[in-house]
Amino acid sequence: MAEHHNIIIIGAGLSGLYTAWQLQQKQQDVIVLETRDRTGGRILSAEYGSSSQFDMGPAWLWPDFQPRLQQLLTQLDLDIFKQFTSGDMLYEKSPSAIERHSGQSSHGQSYRIAGGGQHLIETLQSQLPQSCIHLNTAVKSIHEADMSIHTVRDGEACQYTANKIILALPPRLTQQNISFDPPFSKDITAAFGDIPTWMSGHCKIVFIYEKPFWREQNLSGEVFSQYGPLSEIYDATPVNEEYYALTSFVGLNAQQRKQMDNEQLIEACMLQLQRLFGEDSKNTLDIKIKDWSDDTNTSTELDLSTPMVHPQYPDTLPRSFWNGKLMLAGTEVARQHGGYLEGALESADEAVALCGLQVTR
Template sequence: MKTDILIIGGGLSGLALAYRLHQAGRDFQLIEARNRFGGRILSEASKKGSRFDLGPAWFWPGQPRIINLLSELDIGYFTQYSKGNLVFQDQSGNIRRDINMATMEGAYRVRNGQQSIIDALVERLPQTRLQLNQQAHSITAINEGAKVNLSDGEMEANKAVLCLPPRLAAANIQFTPALDNNLSHKLISTPTWMAAHAKFIAIYDAPFWREMGLSGDGISHIGPMVELHDASPDAPARDGAIFGFLGVSAEARKGQKDEIIQACTRQLITLFGEKAANPIDTFYEDWSEETLTATDADANSPQSHPHYHSIPIHDDIWRNRLIISGTETASQFGGFLEGALEAGENAIHQL
């Protein structure tokens, strides 16, 4: 198969790029290695049908691209719940429930989960242009374009756009001729945002902590969850939910899913009382074990948010055939949803 533009990666950046190319009448194909679209966006449904985000949870005012896209796709959003006190647990296990602070006050969440964005983009694209279960194994420069070896067959394109973490591209794709050392170093040294993290969500019949004057926010110096937040939908009569980021290292989490889920539930009882003892559902996602998200180099999280920037290609061969995209290449909002859309815009300009 031949195409003008081959998009490699079906997360938000790749799908948003495909959506804009489709609106412009451009010829493209999009391939995704997973059996689903969304990349690090993953929303799971509870027994009542509410969807909860196991990947990114928020976006913020001052991020116009995601707000405009939600409006364009007719998807609602709401403000993160922040009324009430925060639960704080110190290193000795002492607990305070009298701190009037909300760490994510003012942040926005997507109604019915961020998967709604992915679903809406996929629905608006010709299905003949989208392929799942197609991983790019190698890219070879040919004539004035590139030949991409896939899980099933191959594809030729005038330009290939890598809409996936740069580090993952360096680890999983063989380039012929090889990328120059400077470009390879930039790909390998760019950390994949949130790739080392794990997230736990407990679902309840209702957000009972609100009746206790608590916001659902929590900070713990014991763990296993170190940061917690209310994850309830904006129709709280339907479900209540709390999620937490794990403070246990990726190495220590390996093979410990059941034990971690049990430990997280016990921690919720400690922080929020006996009503937390019997969640009607739980979800757990360890992104460090997702081979299509993280590499071995991503086992440890950066100590602070990395300063991401574009990764230009100066090589005479590859600069006319290859574009490096994805949220880790966005200089203003790298790592965020807004950064994924920013990277897509940058790719459009290069195309």
Template sequence: MTKSVPYADVIIVGGGISGLYAARLLTDLGVDWRLLEGRNRMGGRILSVVPPRAVNPIHPTQAPGFDLGPSWFWPEYQGDLARLVEQLQLETFPEFETGEMVVERLATPAPYRVPGYSSAPQSWRLAGGMGALVTRLQDGLKGDRMHLGQVLHRLEICGEQIVLTTRNEKGETKQWQGGTILLALPPRLAAQTLDFQPALPQYLVEDWSAVPTWMAPHAKYVALYDKPFWREQGLSGEARSVLGPLQEIHDASAPDGPFGLFGFLGLPARDRRSLTEPLLLEACREQLGRLFGMAATGPVTEYYKDWAADPFTATAADTHIGDGHVPAPRAAPEEGPWAGRIYAIGSEWAREFPGYVAGALESATIGVNRICLNREDRNR
């Protein structure tokens, strides 16, 4: 080990929920770790935005956050996530689903109302958005062990250690050394963007490359308002449309405001790339006006995130909407020089909840347990 190169027993690559939760577990176990994140923020595909001057009159210290990534969780059957939310003392509230739903089809001259329905089990959200979970996890970790803006390019086995080479936004490279790697990245992104020396087994590269990245093909739009005017019309805020550009719409309101609607764009990523963001936002506002009335065309604030354009999320293969959740790939090499030295813990590697926030906790827990067992075996 070279003294000038930062070292940790375990290096976590990726600062999403799986990476942060792995760091929390390792901290509790007394294991030395470092975390490398390519973005200039933690959270990965969790991204919550706080409107300018937003104030919660009931809880002034808790600013409402609105999710451009995942929003919901289901405590009824995602017990580990529910327990973590309770341990971190995060406020929760149920998704608003009271009222009728609006449907827009090609064969009908105008949108029409149909009876609404409630999710079973109930969908829940976090006050402050899912970003509140990221913040609370991050607050419980040592800041000097987490490094932002470090884009990983190469991993090389050098004797008993693994040397990682990262590059920052200025193009400057930096090296890090570790005994074991926890790879908290989407499988396809890891397989197609990282240089492993020696190379990973071909079956593992093919395995990882075949797994669609959750959220990668999608784009999400959020519109915020002073009043939930759709509720006054007996509407839940839910809508389905084949005309678009929004395909699926839900109520995005914070419990005490601001109030809002959010939707997923049905346009494929390749079509979105041919349009400017102002044109897409204008089309979203116009559609909300068709569905919920003129008041919907004038949001106080609006946000848009195209995950297909995010290089830390999507690859060229992640452009098709509809792949959905698929079975988890193998998380580690079964033989060869990388066996026992690297374990993948992104949400897609979860067996029970692949692609969900709960899956990030699941895969992180399995990964940490696995490397701890490997460390015990080596020390015998």
């Protein structure tokens, strides 16, 4: 017998969890199916020491432009703090041409979530019944006739049915991994494949230290490098300052990274840090690395050549199919803030409204 629920959400990233949270508040019978063994999707914090979290996915928010996220953080009683930007920034044109600039960060005034992005996910999850989230459950196909969802759960075939289904995952993953009966038109299928999954081809590294040696040199930690391998570096010290950290995106694209192993990559990064910040940079306590292009629950082959600038997300794609029984959420289908955390919430709000329910503010 298939397990039946009024609304089933696919994907327990920020968008799926927030949709579930909204629907729960409206006493809806809702569950979330998630292929990974954890919630959060692209939100992932790595721990070091007893209580320090380092963001391997999203780190920054801009409350002035992201009202939903700001409001959700307030509702959940979560604190934010300013990204550290005091001091000079460096601009590396080449290993022998490193310029030092004083003044404002080029990053705008961004903020971070105290306790890391995962703290947001854990808090949202803690407000949902435990039975609402089914981990290790990969959705394989969805059938309109009986609104059935066919999954592989803990290695076994498992079936659900629902009155309404919300897809809260990147459209490229939907197109690649889930089959639909009846199938979407060629145009819709192509449109799904054309939407890049934001940041999915990137690799993020965090270097953890006992002391903030860059701050001691009146450097903010912010670097832009044309030479690499680290392209953009920022201070990633957690709010508790138990440890200090620098974080960076790797400037090499996913295909280039696949030509080298992590040891070679880290060696090249360490040489760059020494050029920029001196010998103290060698004293890492730990180095965390997350290559999202290797993660098949985020990235597809198409994302190996992910855009380096923010894409224009399409406004014309329908957000509802099968006479309103199947809906889209997920940051890539947000109309205004596509790609960002704010977009994950924006798209969820639209899905809740499409379910005929009012979004809670």
